[in-house]
Amino acid sequence: MKPAMILMLAVMAGIGCCANEAFAQKGKTEIDWNGKSFRDVAYKQVGTRRLLMDIYLPNASKFDEAPVIYYVHGGGWAAGSKAGFGSSLMLPVFQQLAENGFVCVAVQYRLCKKGSGVLMRDCVTDVMDGLRYLKKNASQYSIDPNRIVVFGDSAGGQLAQMLTVSSPVEFTGDQSLADVAVQPVAGISWYGPSDFTDINLFKTGLSDKDPDRFGQRISGDQGGYKEHSKAFEEMSPYYWIKKDSPPLLMLQGDTDATIPLPHAIHLKKKADQIGADVEMIIVKNAGHNWRKAGGDPEPGLAEIQRITAEYALRQITHLETRD
Template identity: 30%
Template sequence: MKRFLKWLLIILVALLIIFIAIFHKRIILTYRLVDKYISLKDRNVTTEKVDGLKMSKSMNYKDIIYKNTNGIPLTLDIYSSLKKNSDPSPVILYVHGGSWVYGDKSIPNALSPILNAFREEGYTIISTSYELMRGKANFNKQVTDVKDTIRWIYKNKSNYNLDPNEIGVIGISAGAHLSLLASYSSNDEFTDDKDLSQYPSKIKYLIDFAGPTDLSLLNTNNLNYDLTKIFNSIKDKDIVIKKFNPINYVGKRSPNTLIIHSNLDPMVPYKSSEELYDKCVEEHVKAELITLNSNVHDLSNISNTDIASMSEGLLKFIVFNSPL
């Protein structure tokens, strides 16, 4: 019996050493980020008080043209790692929302503190643009724009010291819809720029803020003039829904997915996120669903309680997928 207990103790110690060897960096990273997060909460930092943390004040490269295939130059911004390190940097790509018609690539204040915290730990943040719809639906072009941004990262990894094996994507609303399609589809789907099409588009993880996952669930009544014109331009809605529903692309090789959505969302039904989560579980894709309670669709007027919930979940999810 003593011999058995001795070997059991040796095995347990060995397992503990292996666990620490594998996860010690993540444990340390989690501690540092949680410490910063708690510090922000203790100082009662709100979205109106983040001037010192605004991303725009520490941008390294602005309006880099990543492609021009339709007479409209498309650009991205790079917020480089704030940590002095010669190793290639993990990348977080931000894709803005705006109902496919509006918006720009500036980082929302609600996301700035958490993204800057990751920059301090060695991450590079890239914010991209895509061709906005003007008068008619053009989902295909927008998806290829997001996908070509990912391909651009692979192409330019050496120029900006980026690690293409460690790309995470954050999309909001329409940007989340495009990010889901770009991330779930295969390398050879949704191509546009001939040069960029030679590069991979694989990512490691995806964060979806209230993205439409099933276009058939959207309420297209009482839309404004621009959106009414867009949806009226679709001749065969069934074909569009089939091709541009992200949930149709979920498969066993899909990246780890974090879904963040309010159950009071007045624009995109919360049901769409529930269905995406269930589909991920069905396909054995690692997925999490964080439910918010603000009566808003995007991050513009999100409550401080939901900011805390969102930030904590976002932090934990990225750390779990972190190579640092």
């Protein structure tokens, strides 16, 4: 089955536009977790820097080899932290999945900070290597590397889309992981951009932000799509998706001024044209990070979190219906 689902939801008030970033910046790293966890696991090293992930095991395993939800944080590819896993926006999703036997993973990646030399492609490479590390070390954490669902918000949503639809043999970084290929079972994107080649997708009357503000994080200079077409296309899930790509769920606010609604519609339209399995949920009266942007909060953030967790669980438990 390949359902096309468009739901109109209203969301809970009081969610700030930078919930994950605020959580990380406060330095709060203690998370109330019932099961065993492995914090700051080094999955690769770039120069002198170790890149880390946190691995949270369920309190009671329902599988001999557990499925995985792999979380990639947002922050415009230049901010944010894996600590966003524990924010009020995200943690309930992971708690629901852990109750159903999932191992929950939050991954760190290099950020495109000014002067760092890091590009968006490096972010993709890092999170790809994180998946490869999990597969290579699957027995250590009793996980099934063939049952991984990837999930991200905002910039992390784009990265989750890339993990879902791009080739698992591309974006190799750490040579000790280069021969490991991982194909996620499915992906989930909260308000992640789908295409950097069309600047009109970033234009909105809701904001005066520069619609081309992310281009330098792709190209490394002031040149845009015309000068760096291959790089812009490479970072756009729209150019990767195929008929047989793993299923993808996109949740998008209809009044999001940071990543406008047309991004989700754009990818959904192509998916329908080629027969790819993409579901889209349009969240009514919602801005970025589900902050209230007009209207009453109905059914609220809790429902968005439930839908997200239920989708991941459904993709794992109904693998046999996919063919």
